[in-house]
Amino acid sequence: xxxxxxxxxxxxxxxxxxxxxxxxxxxxxxxxxxxxxxxxxxxxxxxxxxxxxxxxxxxxxxxxxxxxxxxxxxxxxxxxxxxxxxxxxxxxxxxxxxxxxxxxxxxxxxxxxxxxxxxxxxxxxxxxxxxxxxxxxxxxxxxxxxxxxxxxxxxxxxxxxxxxxxxxxxxxxxxxxxxxxxxxxxxxxxxxxxxxxxxxxxxxxxxxxxxxxxxxxxxxxxxxxxxxxxxxxxxxxxxxxxxxxxxxxxxxxxxxxxxxxxxxxxxxxxxxxxxxxxxxxxxxxxxxxxxxxxxxxxxxxxxxxxxxxxxxxxxxxxxxxxxxxxxxxxxxxxxxxxxxxxxxxxxxxxxxxxxxxxxxxxxxxxxxxxxxxxxxxxxxxxxxxxxxxxxxxxxxxxxxxxxxxxxxxxxxxxxxxxxxxxxxxxxxxxxxxxxxxxxxxxxxxxxxxxxxxxxxxxxxxxxxxxxxxxxx
Amino acid sequence: xxxxxxxxxxxxxxxxxxxxxxxxxxxxxxxxxxxxxxxxxxxxxxxxxxxxxxxxxxxxxxxxxxxxxxxxxxxx
Numbered sequence: 076x077x078x079x080x081x082x083x084x085x086x087x088x089x090x091x092x093x094x095x096x097x098x099x100x101x102x103x104x105x106x107x108x109x110x111x112x113x114x115x116x117x118x119x120x121x122x123x124x125x126x127x128x129x130x131x132x133x134x135x136x137x138x139x140x141x142x143x144x145x146x147x148x149x150x151x152x153x154x155x156x157x158x159x160x161x162x163x164x165x166x167x168x169x170x171x172x173x174x175x176x177x178x179x180x181x182x183x184x185x186x187x188x189x190x191x192x193x194x195x196x197x198x199x200x201x202x203x204x205x206x207x208x209x210x211x212x213x214x215x216x217x218x219x220x221x222x223x224x225x226x227x228x229x230x231x232x233x234x235x236x237x238x239x240x241x242x243x244x245x246x247x248x249x250x251x252x253x254x255x256x257x258x259x260x261x262x263x264x265x266x267x268x269x270x271x272x273x274x275x276x277x278x279x280x281x282x283x284x285x286x287x288x289x290x291x292x293x294x295x296x297x298x299x300x301x302x303x304x305x306x307x308x309x310x311x312x313x314x315x316x317x318x319x320x321x322x323x324x325x326x327x328x329x330x331x332x333x334x335x336x337x338x339x340x341x342x343x344x345x346x347x348x349x350x351x352x353x354x355x356x357x358x359x360x361x362x363x364x365x366x367x368x369x370x371x372x373x374x375x376x377x378x379x380x381x382x383x384x385x386x387x388x389x390x391x392x393x394x395x396x397x398x399x400x401x402x403x404x405x406x407x408x409x410x411x412x413x414x415x416x417x418x419x420x421x422x423x424x425x426x427x428x429x430x431x432x433x434x435x436x437x438x439x440x441x442x443x444x445x446x447x448x449x450x451x452x453x454x455x456x457x458x459x460x461x462x463x464x465x466x467x468x469x470x471x472x473x474x475x476x477x478x479x480x481x482x483x484x485x486x487x488x489x490x491x492x493x494x495x496x497x498x499x500x501x502x503x504x505x506x507x508x509x510x511x512x513x514x515x516x517x518x519x520x521x522x523x524x525x526x527x528x529x530x531x532x533x534x535x536x537x538x539x540x541x542x543x544x545x546x547x
Numbered sequence: 548x549x550x551x552x553x554x555x556x557x558x559x560x561x562x563x564x565x566x567x568x569x570x571x572x573x574x575x576x577x578x579x580x581x582x583x584x585x586x587x588x589x590x591x592x593x594x595x596x597x598x599x600x601x602x603x604x605x606x607x608x609x610x611x612x613x614x615x616x617x618x619x620x621x622x623x
Binding site: 076077078079080081082085095096098099100102103104105106107108109110112113114116143264265268269272298305306309 | 562564565567568569570571574575589590592604606607609610611612613614615616617618619620621622623
């Protein structure tokens with residue numbers, strides 16, 4: 076006896092779905108998503124893959140695929156399903172990973188992810204439901220919309236010279252060497268539907284055998300978006316869409332590829348090599364007792380890019396974290412790697428920090444002239460302003476503020492290199508605020524400075540900055 | 548729904564509450580044994596139904612139907 080019925084790969088009741096009718100899908104009458112879902116569910120069941128499948132839903136009408144498929148489910152950001160699928164597959168090479176996407180998701184916002192996942196030959200399966208329109212958002216033009224087709228954003232019909240031509244993804248991807256299997260099918264008449272079933276099954280089989288990337292484009296009706304009844308929509312699709320999107324196999328290398336060839340996980344990855352590094356960071360932050368803060372520090376560090384302004388902020392953040400304080404670090408800089416202006420905001424507080432921005436600092440570090448002009452007035456009364464006098468010529472208002480003038484770059488140069496002026500400043504900051512002992516700061520620096528050969532030089536720079544302020 | 552399980556003939560059945568009345572099953576049926584009901588279901592669709600005779604159990608209506616649980620076809 077043969078029974079055609081709801082696949083066990085679907086939930087029997089769609090509990091996650093809101094509202095009544097928990098056994099019906101949320102799709103419109105005549106929508107092709109339901110057919111595509113049924114084909115996938117049936118194939119997963121027949122190939123006994125359901126229990127190890129992770130289904131990545133896109134943004135679009137099929138965003139709710141996790142209502143329906145009784146397998147692992149992740150919903151990805153718009154267009155990013157192949158990237159998420161790549162991560163899932165590489166972390167779990169034995170799983171079956173399905174990236175299910177519509178045309179707006181796959182061929183517009185996610186074009187880059189689509190092409191590069193295919194180009195890497197990720198051992199995943201991509202089902203591309205092409206209905207030539209943005210369905211969920213209300214029938215706007217999609218990259219696959221037909222010439223002349225009316226949509227919410229092309230009310231007079233798509234014009235090639237204005238809106239471009241419909242994108243043919245199968246043909247595009249077939250120019251790449253890596254994909255194993257690419258086919259375009261459609262949910263049209265019975266013969267076409269049966270062919271589509273076979274393609275879906277084959278694509279999943281190829282992944283299960285570790286033979287690489289499989290891509291099935293399913294040309295599918297969207298009666299609501301097209302403003303047609305379901306039967307007319309199906310007929311328009313088979314008559315008109317297939318002229319632009321011809322059905323067929325665009326790539327089939329499944330016979331030429333060895334099983335397991337295209338697993339993309341790293342045999343050579345050795346956690347033993349990475350863990351000591353991570354452990355060192357961890358222990359250096361948890362070994363010591365919390366150090367109380369006399370007052371919250373709301374710092375702004377400003378200067379040229381390349382002076383180590385952002386790193387200075389990170390160092391202070393690390394010291395704060397290690398002292399058991401709440402910490403935030405927020406950089407602001409231009410596109411230049413060197414020479415532009417840069418500043419960062421650092422908060423150290425015993426309480427939770429609401430905003431990482433520092434508009435009214437109680438500590439301002441100024442390492443170039445424009446920063447003095449820009450930020451001096453924002454410092455709160457009685458706040459500390461630390462100025463690198465090697466570079467900055469101006470003087471702050473010494474009555475209102477606690478001004479600390481230090482030739483930091485000059486001191487750094489004497490220690491060994493002007494590049495560590497930021498550490499001299501850190502020493503000055505520790506001395507001027509008395510927030511932490513120099514020993515505590517230096518111990519933290521030791522554990523966070525990556526290049527071990529530079530540690531002693533940094534220690535000296537810190538000590539000189541600290542002593543300069545204490546002795547002046 | 549007709550209870551045809553006792554006799555060994557193929558049949559299809561529609562869950563009238565899950566059917567959305569798209570009529571795609573009607574078009575693909577080679578024997579034209581599916582029709583649309585005059586009644587409305589609770590989602591206010593006119594559901595399809597089996598007229599009761601001559602189903603061959605080919606399953607084409609099942610695959611044409613977008614709804615996972617709306618159509619069931621049994622071929623003894």
